[in-house]
Amino acid sequence: MIDYLSSFAVKMIVEKGRSISSVSKNLRVSQPSLGRWIKDSSEPEDSTAKRLLELEAENRKLKKELQNANDTVEILKKSVAIFINPQK
Numbered sequence: 001m002i003d004y005l006s007s008f009a010v011k012m013i014v015e016k017g018r019s020i021s022s023v024s025k026n027l028r029v030s031q032p033s034l035g036r037w038i039k040d041s042s043e044p045e046d047s048t049a050k051r052l053l054e055l056e057a058e059n060r061k062l063k064k065e066l067q068n069a070n071d072t073v074e075i076l077k078k079s080v081a082i083f084i085n086p087q088k
Contacts, residue, residue, distance in 0.1 A: 005029070006037040013038060 009027055012018045013034065020038075024031045 007041070009034055010037050010041045014041075 005027065009023050009029060012023050013020055020031050020034050023029075024034055
């Protein structure tokens with residue numbers, strides 16, 4: 001019963017755009033419970049999906065770091081070129 005109720009309540013809020021307070025009043029469920037159900041439904045249930053999300057976040061972070069390093073290398077190359085061939 002609770003699984004059906006929680007999935008119905010989450011669907012009303014997430015998919016139908018109803019407010020938590022209105023769903024709470026209509027279903028006679030506390031707002032903190034609804035918030036917890038929404039949070040639980042948005043989190044991956046299995047460890048593989050959770051690990052995939054972690055790896056994707058780490059991949060984004062590493063791509064940013066790599067881009068910063070590449071930008072630094074380009075700036076250093078240009079500055080070395082300026083010092084080797086100074087403009088007169």
